[in-house]
Amino acid sequence: MDNKLLKQKLAEKGMKITPQRMAILEAVYELNNHPTAENIIEFIRKTHPNVAIGTVYKVLETLVENGLIKKVTTDRNFMRYDGILESHHHLYCSNCDLIEDYHDAELDELLKKYFESKNISGFKIEEFVLQIKGTFNKC
Amino acid sequence: MDNKLLKQKLAEKGMKITPQRMAILEAVYELNNHPTAENIIEFIRKTHPNVAIGTVYKVLETLVENGLIKKVTTDRNFMRYDGILESHHHLYCSNCDLIEDYHDAELDELLKKYFESKNISGFKIEEFVLQIKGTFNKC
DNA sequence: GTATGTGCAAACTTTTTGCACTTCG
DNA sequence: CGAAGTGCAAAAAGTTTGCACATAC
Numbered sequence: 001m002d003n004k005l006l007k008q009k010l011a012e013k014g015m016k017i018t019p020q021r022m023a024i025l026e027a028v029y030e031l032n033n034h035p036t037a038e039n040i041i042e043f044i045r046k047t048h049p050n051v052a053i054g055t056v057y058k059v060l061e062t063l064v065e066n067g068l069i070k071k072v073t074t075d076r077n078f079m080r081y082d083g084i085l086e087s088h089h090h091l092y093c094s095n096c097d098l099i100e101d102y103h104d105a106e107l108d109e110l111l112k113k114y115f116e117s118k119n120i121s122g123f124k125i126e127e128f129v130l131q132i133k134g135t136f137n138k139c
Numbered sequence: 140m141d142n143k144l145l146k147q148k149l150a151e152k153g154m155k156i157t158p159q160r161m162a163i164l165e166a167v168y169e170l171n172n173h174p175t176a177e178n179i180i181e182f183i184r185k186t187h188p189n190v191a192i193g194t195v196y197k198v199l200e201t202l203v204e205n206g207l208i209k210k211v212t213t214d215r216n217f218m219r220y221d222g223i224l225e226s227h228h229h230l231y232c233s234n235c236d237l238i239e240d241y242h243d244a245e246l247d248e249l250l251k252k253y254f255e256s257k258n259i260s261g262f263k264i265e266e267f268v269l270q271i272k273g274t275f276n277k278c
Numbered sequence: 279g280t281a282t283g284t285g286c287a288a289a290c291t292t293t294t295t296g297c298a299c300t301t302c303g
Numbered sequence: 304c305g306a307a308g309t310g311c312a313a314a315a316a317g318t319t320t321g322c323a324c325a326t327a328c
């Protein structure tokens with residue numbers, strides 16, 4: 001992804017543009033399999049060897065707060081991140097650590113319709129993420 | 140929950156029955172809002188003051204492995220546990236840490252039917268958990 | 279009696295924090 | 304220039320580990 005677009009994304013959210021933020025945002029886009037902070041640190045070290053670990057965590061938190069990336073929930077004790085903002089779901093493998101995206105507009109529509117009629121009292125729905133748990137054949 | 144039933148559940152899985160395992164399993168059932176390890180430790184300390192933290196983590200892992208409890212994924216860096224094994228979904232509040240159960244047989248049926256026709260190539264589905272993200276009105 | 283489970287404390291991993299220094303706008 | 308961001312190193316938070324001792328069956 002080119003720098004102009006990264007700068008634009010940060011600017012749109014009113015965030016200051018810094019080389020660290022650009023590198024980290026790019027890393028999340030580039031490492032498209034829900035990278036951990038460690039994956040991101042390793043990736044940006046190639047081009048920005050002296051970015052501090054603390055900075056990476058702070059920047060990731062800021063990017064999440066500003067809605068440029070999302071956190072992915074896992075049943076492990078570290079966080080993973082996702083640069084894809086459009087509605088999509090996740091395949092979780094019981095055998096390996098792979099979390100694969102599952103895009104399905106028909107399913108989104110189905111869920112939306114279903115919950116339009118079925119109101120959950122006292123709760124305002126913002127987003128659905130279906131966790132599809134199972135195993136990849138290759139595992 | 141009475142001891143007889145707790146013993147039975149452990150025995151059914153071929154697990155040795157120990158006071159620690161019974162106390163921890165009971166705690167997960169009793170603390171029905173997806174407790175953390177810390178919540179569980181605090182709870183069992185009331186009746187079993189000298190259960191070690193390491194033991195709690197080991198027992199929780201064993202209970203998960205034997206299918207007596209489940210892990211609940213969160214976007215925080217600690218694990219939460221769930222004693223309810225039947226299919227159900229979760230309401231995640233963006234404002235507070237509450238994760239509320241959402242049982243809906245009609246939805247389960249809808250998803251099951253949908254994915255029976257729509258095969259995901261290379262992936263064998265075991266279970267669905269819909270994460271319904273939003274906010275409780277009270278928040 | 280033996281395999282398995284537990285207590286304890288130390289260690290490990292991931293993430294957060296505080297503060298001086300630097301940079302963006 | 305001033306507010307905001309970064310580097311660094313220390314520490315916090317959550318979890319795991321190794322081993323001697325204890326317990327279930």
